[in-house]
Amino acid sequence: MNPKMITENLEAIRKNSPLVHNITNYVVMNNTANALLAIGASPVMAHAQEEVKDMVGIASALVLNMGTLSKEWVESMIIAGLRANERKIPIVFDPVGAGATAYRNEIATRIINNCNPEIIRGNASEIMALVNQEMKTKGVDSVVSTKSALDSAKYLAQLHECIVVISGEVDYITDGNRVERVAFGNSMMEKVTGMGCTATALLGAFVATNDNLFEAAVNGMTVMGITGELASAKANGPGSMQMHFLDCLYKLSEVEIEQAFCTVE
Ligand SMILES: Nc1ncnc2c1ncn2[C@@H]1O[C@H](COP(=O)(O)OP(=O)(O)O)[C@@H](O)[C@H]1O
Ligand SMILES: Cc1ncsc1CCOP(=O)(O)O
Numbered sequence: 001m002n003p004k005m006i007t008e009n010l011e012a013i014r015k016n017s018p019l020v021h022n023i024t025n026y027v028v029m030n031n032t033a034n035a036l037l038a039i040g041a042s043p044v045m046a047h048a049q050e051e052v053k054d055m056v057g058i059a060s061a062l063v064l065n066m067g068t069l070s071k072e073w074v075e076s077m078i079i080a081g082l083r084a085n086e087r088k089i090p091i092v093f094d095p096v097g098a099g100a101t102a103y104r105n106e107i108a109t110r111i112i113n114n115c116n117p118e119i120i121r122g123n124a125s126e127i128m129a130l131v132n133q134e135m136k137t138k139g140v141d142s143v144v145s146t147k148s149a150l151d152s153a154k155y156l157a158q159l160h161e162c163i164v165v166i167s168g169e170v171d172y173i174t175d176g177n178r179v180e181r182v183a184f185g186n187s188m189m190e191k192v193t194g195m196g197c198t199a200t201a202l203l204g205a206f207v208a209t210n211d212n213l214f215e216a217a218v219n220g221m222t223v224m225g226i227t228g229e230l231a232s233a234k235a236n237g238p239g240s241m242q243m244h245f246l247d248c249l250y251k252l253s254e255v256e257i258e259q260a261f262c263t264v265e
């Protein structure tokens, strides 16, 4: 992980403006579309079974998010996922609320097994729940530390040959062997709904412009964290945090990325 690599990935997003197709939840559609625009990507939210295949046909990445599930949407996700596999475009999956209900566990397993996502990004509780169906979570928020989910993440990554990202105070990114730790960010990020979903959506833009999936995931989570730090320094609370997050993401510069690295080292 280095500032230059991250800046190059960011510049590729801004230059190419990849179309990121999202099948996501009602709560975060607006936030995540705005975050993708702010970073320089082009978002589209489309979930009708009649059109998802065509939309994947023109997209550079697919984001599947199970925040507000329904039977119809699940079928759309599977159709879209299979088309993404056919086109060999990357899929990023967010198992929102895995562990909270049996239905969520069942659907998460179905999406992973049928669509083979390149990246799975969840909070620690969700990642643990994907491995241990006995794991009970509070809802969409995590109740455990990210470090405690690391073994589950490695197992999941090896089993499905994908990258697993655990987000939280400290993020971990693993391909089952390598582990990268990203410790940027601010606790105010927990107070804005959809921050995790935003991370997942942004990962869509990073993988759309970087064939190295592991590197793309690390870059994406680093940009999330640094932007969170810059935004929280300007924010007075969750409302202005949300606004400043978009502005800081839009303006994020190479110098700011380098400075953030200097502060932690
Ligand atoms: N306490 C914290 N300190 C720093 N960054 C955080 C903290 N909590 C969450 N984040 C960051 O906020 C984003 C959303 O993560 P998280 O809250 O784990 O997702 P979710 O909303 O899915 O539970 C990630 O980029 C993560 O790094
Ligand atoms: C509150 C809520 N309920 C269903 S989806 C959702 C949004 C969750 O977003 P995030 O996991 O990014 O906090």
Ligand SMILES: [Mg+2]
Residues within 6 Å of the ligand: 096, 097, 122, 123, 140, 196, 197
């Ligand atoms: Mg989440």
